Amino acid sequence: MMAAPVASASSRGLVLTSSPWRLVSPWARPWVFAVVVGILQAVVLWPAVNHEFVLDDAVYITENSAVTHGAPLASYFTNRATVASDVELQWQSYRPLRTLAFRAVVVTFGAHAWAFRLINWALWIVSLVFLFRWLQRLAVGPRVALAIGALFALAPVHVEALVYSSALGDMLSLALQLAAIDVIVVGWLAPSPHTVWLTRTILACLLSSSSLLVKESAVVTPALLCAFAVELWKTPQLSKLRVAIDVGVQAFAVVGFLALRTFVLSAVGHAPTTLHSVTVALARLPWLMANYLRVCIAPLGHVPSYVVATPSVGLIVVSWVAAVALLVVIVWKAAGPLRFGMLWFGLGLGPVLGLVPLAADMADRYALLSSFGLACAATALVHAMARTRAGRWTWVVGLALGLLYVAGSAIEQAAWASDLTLWSKAIVVEPNAPQAYRNLGLIRIKQGRGEEAAKLLRQGLELEPSAWRVHYYLAMALESVGKIDEAHAEVVMELRHNPNFGRAHALRGALALLRGNTREAREALRQAQQHEPHNPSTLILAVELANVEGDHTTEETVSNQLYARAPADPRFAYLKARALLAANPTEALRLCDGCLQVAPQHPFCSAVRGRALLKLGRTDEARDLLQAAVEQLPTHTREAAAVRDALRTIEPR
Numbered sequence: 001m002m003a004a005p006v007a008s009a010s011s012r013g014l015v016l017t018s019s020p021w022r023l024v025s026p027w028a029r030p031w032v033f034a035v036v037v038g039i040l041q042a043v044v045l046w047p048a049v050n051h052e053f054v055l056d057d058a059v060y061i062t063e064n065s066a067v068t069h070g071a072p073l074a075s076y077f078t079n080r081a082t083v084a085s086d087v088e089l090q091w092q093s094y095r096p097l098r099t100l101a102f103r104a105v106v107v108t109f110g111a112h113a114w115a116f117r118l119i120n121w122a123l124w125i126v127s128l129v130f131l132f133r134w135l136q137r138l139a140v141g142p143r144v145a146l147a148i149g150a151l152f153a154l155a156p157v158h159v160e161a162l163v164y165s166s167a168l169g170d171m172l173s174l175a176l177q178l179a180a181i182d183v184i185v186v187g188w189l190a191p192s193p194h195t196v197w198l199t200r201t202i203l204a205c206l207l208s209s210s211s212l213l214v215k216e217s218a219v220v221t222p223a224l225l226c227a228f229a230v231e232l233w234k235t236p237q238l239s240k241l242r243v244a245i246d247v248g249v250q251a252f253a254v255v256g257f258l259a260l261r262t263f264v265l266s267a268v269g270h271a272p273t274t275l276h277s278v279t280v281a282l283a284r285l286p287w288l289m290a291n292y293l294r295v296c297i298a299p300l301g302h303v304p305s306y307v308v309a310t311p312s313v314g315l316i317v318v319s320w321v322a323a324v325a326l327l328v329v330i331v332w333k334a335a336g337p338l339r340f341g342m343l344w345f346g347l348g349l350g351p352v353l354g355l356v357p358l359a360a361d362m363a364d365r366y367a368l369l370s371s372f373g374l375a376c377a378a379t380a381l382v383h384a385m386a387r388t389r390a391g392r393w394t395w396v397v398g399l400a401l402g403l404l405y406v407a408g409s410a411i412e413q414a415a416w417a418s419d420l421t422l423w424s425k426a427i428v429v430e431p432n433a434p435q436a437y438r439n440l441g442l443i444r445i446k447q448g449r450g451e452e453a454a455k456l457l458r459q460g461l462e463l464e465p466s467a468w469r470v471h472y473y474l475a476m477a478l479e480s481v482g483k484i485d486e487a488h489a490e491v492v493m494e495l496r497h498n499p500n501f502g503r504a505h506a507l508r509g510a511l512a513l514l515r516g517n518t519r520e521a522r523e524a525l526r527q528a529q530q531h532e533p534h535n536p537s538t539l540i541l542a543v544e545l546a547n548v549e550g551d552h553t554t555e556e557t558v559s560n561q562l563y564a565r566a567p568a569d570p571r572f573a574y575l576k577a578r579a580l581l582a583a584n585p586t587e588a589l590r591l592c593d594g595c596l597q598v599a600p601q602h603p604f605c606s607a608v609r610g611r612a613l614l615k616l617g618r619t620d621e622a623r624d625l626l627q628a629a630v631e632q633l634p635t636h637t638r639e640a641a642a643v644r645d646a647l648r649t650i651e652p653r
Contacts, residue, residue, distance in 0.1 A: 030136070033146050034128035037153045041162070042121055044154070044406055048163040048413040049114045054422055055304060057165045059086040060102065062111050067102045076100055080265055094261040097213040098169035105168070116165035123171035124162060128153055130178040131375060144382055147398050152375035156408040157296050160304065160364040163416045170365045173215035177369070180207035180221060184246050185228050191237050205249050212257040216351060217369060219258070222250040223347045231340045273356055281354035283316050284308070286323035291362060292349055296371050299408035303426040306362035307433045341377025345370045419443050434464035442473055450480035469494065472504045475511070482636035484514050502532025506541045513544055514636060521545050536562060536572075543575050544638075555579045570599040577608045578639075585615040603632035607643045614646055623650050 053062055061067050066075070066082035076082050076096040083090045083099060102116075109115035128149060135145035161167045180203075187200040211218035229243045262268055291308050311319065330342050348370030352362075385394045415425045420443050426436035437460030444453035454477040461470050471494035478487035488511045494504045509524030525545055528538040539562050546555035556579040562572040573595035577588040592609035595602060610625035626643050633640040 030129045030132040033132040033149060034125045037128060037146070037150045038121065038125040040150070041124075041153055041409070044409050045121075045159065045162055045413050048159075048416055049117055051113060051117075051163060051413075051416050052418045053113045053165055054416060054419050055164060055166065056084070056089070057113070059084045059089055060099075060166045061106070061116075064099070064102070066099055067106055068111060070103060070107075078264060091265045091267050093216065094265050095169055095213065095215055097210060098172065098215060101168060101172055101214070113165050116168050117163055120162050120165075120168055120171045123168070123175045124153075124158075126175045127171070127178055130182050131372060133182065134376060135379060144379070147395075147402075148375055148378050148382065151398060151402055151405060152371065152378070154402060154405040154409060155296065155371070156299055156302055156405060156412045157364045157367060157371060159302065159409050159412045159416070161368050163413055164304075164365065167365050169215050170217075170368055173211045173218055174368055176207050176211035176214065177218045177221055178372075180204040180211065180250075181224060181228070183207065184225060184250075185232075188228075188232060188238055188243060188246075189235070191239070197242060201246055201249055204246070205253055208250055209253050209257065212254065216257075216261065217366075219254050220347050220350045220369070222247050222254060223350065224344060225250060227340060227343045227347060230343075231336055268356060278355060280310065284310055285353055286319040287311050287315065288353055288362070289323075289346065289349060290319065292367050292370065293345075293374075295362065295364060296367050296374055299404045300411060301429050302364055302412050303429045303433070303436070304363065304422060305426070305430075305433060305435045307430055308362055309432075336380075337383075338377045338380035341373045341375070341380070344373025344376060346373075348373055432463060434460040434467050434470075436460075437463070438467065438470055438473060441477065445473070445477050445480060448480065450477045453477035454481070466497070469498070469501070469504075471497070472501065472507065475504075475507055479507070479511060479514075480634065482634060484511055484636060487511055488515065500531050502528045502530070502535055503537045505531065506535070506537035509541045510544060513548055514638070518545070518548060521548075536565070540571070540575065543579070547578070548638075552579065552582070567594075568598050570595045570602045570605055573598075574602070574604040574608060577605070577612070581608060581612060581615065585612040588612040589616065601632075603629050604639055607633060607639050611642065611646050614650070619650055623647070626650075 060083075063085040064082075065071070065085070071079075071082050076099055080090045080094070083093060083095065105115050105119060131152065132145055132149050135149055161170050183200050183204040187197055192200075208218060208221045211221070225243075225247050229247065232238050233240075288308055291306070295302070295306070330339050349367070352366040382394060385397075415422050419439065423436050423440040423443065426433060427440060430436060437456045441453040441456035441460065444450070444456060454474060457470055457474040457477055460467060461474070464470075471490045475487040475490035475494065478484075478490060488508070491504055491508045491511060494501065495508065498504065505524045505527035509521040509528065512518070512520035512524060521541070522545065525538070525541050528535070528541060532538050539558050542558045543555050543562070546552070546558065556576075559572070559575040559579040562569075563576040566572055573591050577591040577595070580588040580591070589609060589612040592605045592612060595605035596609065599605065606625055607629040610622045610629055613619075613625065614622035626647050630640060630643045630647065633643065
């Protein structure tokens with residue numbers, strides 16, 4: 001390990017030794033450093049505070065009833081339905097404390113994206129405290145520690161974790177995990193009575209267990225402690241027995257968590273772990289780590305999801321030879337901080353290297369923990385540069401990189417303003433990313449730009465023919481522009497690949513109704529109710545089928561259920577108003593007025609409002625409204641046909 005200069009305690013206010021790993025006191029200095037850097041970062045990223053919810057924020061937060069309305073406490077730990085509103089995501093992760101944290105934020109501040117972002121920032125400052133403590137233990141001095149820590153904190157790779165509301169789980173897990181490690185390592189370096197050490201061990205176990213229950217990436221805590229132990233092994237005051245017990249306790253907590261997670265989710269990874277999947281992951285491992293290293297230091301070019309193509313056989317061989325050679329050099333020749341930092345970087349990436357299958361190749365927030373290792377490794381590079389003739393330029397280089405990172409962070413945060421800006425940028429930066437085309441296609445569907453959506457979705461299919469749900473999304477796009485037969489063919493294709501997808505069955509039923517096939521619609525409803533009985537798509541199909549068959553009781557009952565879920569949703573207000581139209585046109589009119597206050601240009605609510613006015617004898621008002629609505633409604637919809645029928649009953653002026 002690299003020897004550090006010895007200084008008196010009074011020179012820096014620190015307890016110094018000749019080892020790069022040493023205790024730091026007082027606590028105030030790291031807190032001051034963390035707050036200063038945190039404030040600087042807040043200034044750079046402040047425009048992002050009022051950005052919209054994006055990505056999976058809807059399924060994890062705003063549409064998750066366990067977050068918005070609450071659930072019994074035990075169900076957060078035992079019922080995977082509390083994870084997300086999307087049934088497909090409910091078996092991908094087990095994060096009960098994250099969902100509870102989301103619930104706490106909503107109860108305290110409401111379902112506002114700014115609240116999640118401010119809490120992300122506060123948790124980031126806590127994590128930076130531990131970073132500055134460890135940098136000072138590397139004997140680089142307060143100024144160098146602040147400089148390296150500031151560069152690390154301002155790196156654009158961290159923008160995603162700060163501005164993405166659902167990344168609150170990543171931030172909370174990181175802070176708890178670093179706290180657990182710090183409690184243990186400080187105990188190793190400060191010999192204490194058995195009772196004090198035991199208290200530290202229990203506290204660290206509680207912190208790390210909480211971190212695991214927030215996000216699974218904390219499974220590497222025992223491995224990171226082993227990295228600390230390797231570097232500290234020759235420290236005189238280190239108790240080898242205590243080290244072994246602490247690592248063992250942490251490993252036991254990880255095993256217990258994995259057993260609980262597997263029991264609740266009935267799954268280990270996002271896909272089955274097979275010999276083939278492990279072989280492919282091992283082949284790609286050095287290449288994937290190199291890409292993570294690139295992403296961590298890159299000032300620009302960040303996207304929410306990256307594509308890392310499987311390299312050729314030749315590149316696999318070269319990358320493995322280079323990786324082994326680099327590992328040998330780092331282990332046997334590198335200074336302690338560099339060795340430790342790179343070991344931390346590699347171990348921190350362990351959960352996201354694909355050995356256990358993941359739904360995505362790479363994401364910036366996946367590198368959150370591992371990037372701390374790069375900050376530690378940078379201390380060795382600073383020392384190396386300081387010893388060369390160019391050492392006086394070290395601060396100039398650091399300042400230039402800092403300014404580049406500040407500008408990069410300001411540019412990157414702007415992309416997170418909305419899903420539209422985020423995925424539009426992603427297509428430019430990663431033109432071979434099928435997920436970017438899928439998500440931008442979905443946005444275009446919501447905007448009513450079905451033809452453009454279909455084009456984007458087909459581009460995504462060309463890049464990934466077996467992509468998840470794309471035929472379903474393409475069917476939605478085609479239905480929105482009246483291409484019913486093509487949409488039906490796409491949804492049937494989706495169901496061949498994914499026969500348990502309830503929403504696809506519901507869409508098939510809706511398309512069957514548009515084709516006049518009530519028998520197929522009933523069968524599709526039965527399948528949808530079997531697989532996703534409470535999904536809005538299933539309930540909407542039940543309402544539509546009841547309307548076609550004249551079952552007004554079912555239509556009114558189910559439309560009431562939908563409206564009770566989200567009274568501000570124009571779709572549900574429209575369905576309830578239509579169900580009441582025959583029996584209570586006055587109430588239908590009131591519901592439509594409320595709908596149009598929320599969505600003034602909603603053609604379906606306008607259409608039902610016009611039909612309600614017609615039933616109430618207000619013919620002139622009804623005529624104008626219905627004539628405007630029929631021009632806005634998609635011509636293939638049943639509501640458009642109903643409006644045309646209503647207009648035929650009105651005498652022309």
